[in-house]
Amino acid sequence: MTLDETSAVREVHKSSLQRPSRGYRVFQVFNAIALTGVVVATLYPIVNIVARSFSTDHYIRAGQVHLLPRGFTLTTYKALMHDSMFWTNYRNTIVYTVVGTVIALFLTTCYAYVLSKKDLRGRKFLIGVAVFTMFFSGGLIPNYILINSLGMKNTIWAIVLPNAISVFNLLVMKAFFESLPSDLEEAASIDGLSTYGILLRIVLPLSKAVMATMVLFYAVSFWNSWFSAFLYLNRSELFPVTVYLRNLIFGATSGTSVGFDRADSVTAAASLQSVAIVLITLPILAVYPFVQRYFVSGVMLGAVKG
Template sequence: MKESKQYKIFKVVNTIIMIIVILVTLYPFWYLVSLSLSSEKYVYAGLVSIFPRGFTLKTYQVLLAEKEFWTSYKNTIIYTIVGTLISLFLSTLLAYPLSKKRLKGRGIILGFVVFTMFFSGGLIPTYLLVNALGMRNTIWGVVLPGAVSTFNVIVMKTFFEGIPTELEEAAQVDGMSTYGILLKIILPLSKPIMYVMALFYAVGVWNNWFGPFIYLDDNTKFPVALYLRNIIVGSQQTAVSSTSDVNNLAQISATVKSASVILTSIPIMMVYPFIQKYFVQGVMIGSLKG
């Protein structure tokens, strides 16, 4: 079909707008890359913009040479995998029953769930609870307190409601149990929303530093976000113990914030392209159906 003049103009304008959006979105990240690769004198003088000035890898070399950095990175990977699996398991067990209108007391339970979006127990009661349960200074103190997100549960519930009930009724006629229906019918059809929720939870655990900061005392159990945070707030002498050169410390102090963002963002950026198609489908279906 021959494209109309108006449609051609629309495509051109749309392309220009999208290019502008991409540039505006990428510039902050690119600026951080340039900042992390620049010499401290140019950083302090505010002369770094699009391209690095006084190119140097000193900050990355010092950070990546530290054993504590790789230990914290390993901890973060473990926390992210375990925390994401626990969160998906608990969220699914909560969202699936709430998607069934035949559930007795569904409205009351849903009300309690929504209530937690606006009110919480507070930091001190939560800390006392975690400590009383013996989870302080353990992996469970990191992954369990925030294991279930109310928003994510509601999105999953909405997605489950969009699955035809006839599929479940047919499975029940064939003698399949409730758990069998969930595992063999519902979850295979829910891959888009499960991938989306996995990404949401994984990013949350990966970037979490405040929870470990409160519940962990052993620095060998720190996640990478907390390790880099300690460097940023001024603990270079302790965290980068193998470095005694004054110039190295000056360079690290100038560029450690931008380098930290880059080092913690790369793994998530590498994972996202593989689940992008599920991400778009899951978010749209989970948020619009109902």
């Protein structure tokens, strides 16, 4: 075989390797169709909810609102925007979310870092205590009595402290810390850093992905929480916005919505739930793009080890 023939055979072989097989092309087509269906199924409810929030009651009840508003109206939004209690409760939600996320992240990080040390005495017991709470709890009435006896009723602490540590988040962060090279900590210890110095100057800078993931998990949890506030708070000026909107929807069904006169309440009743969903999810949707790049990597890295 001549040199030219050899080169030609190599080119043909190379092109055959680069050309995707028929089965792979079929897979790509089905994959594209499946992902398109997932995107449509995910986006349609969101677009529909936004359209319903700007539509009048008549078209919503008739089932004529799909992707675009029908009978465009801002009645519900205007009533909420002019209600001072709405803004008070919205501010409460922001405060509860920020304070609760900071406390939860601090406690979870400290606990997870301790559990990641395999030579720690009593490590299995501490892990068992945490895992036990995933399956068993004290119950609603004992928890209420405990919160009341501690004097935390009608305070922010009744919202942020009982939910300060999520065991799932704890185990994810523990697994992430265990995946970090131990040589880094040993070298830092030889250089004279204390345990807290190693955590602050070595471990946390390497844990941005999992930290961002935990912030997102905790922030969403506190932002959407309403039952704890409904249970432990009796004063409306302390309610988070989720409880306000829950009461608003409940009042709309009986024609006595907060911030609405009787006529407006009947007109806006069918769109109240949509407006509530839009107002609750909007801040989370605004924050998510900034932490999205850390989200998947943080969960995957934390799931490397069990």
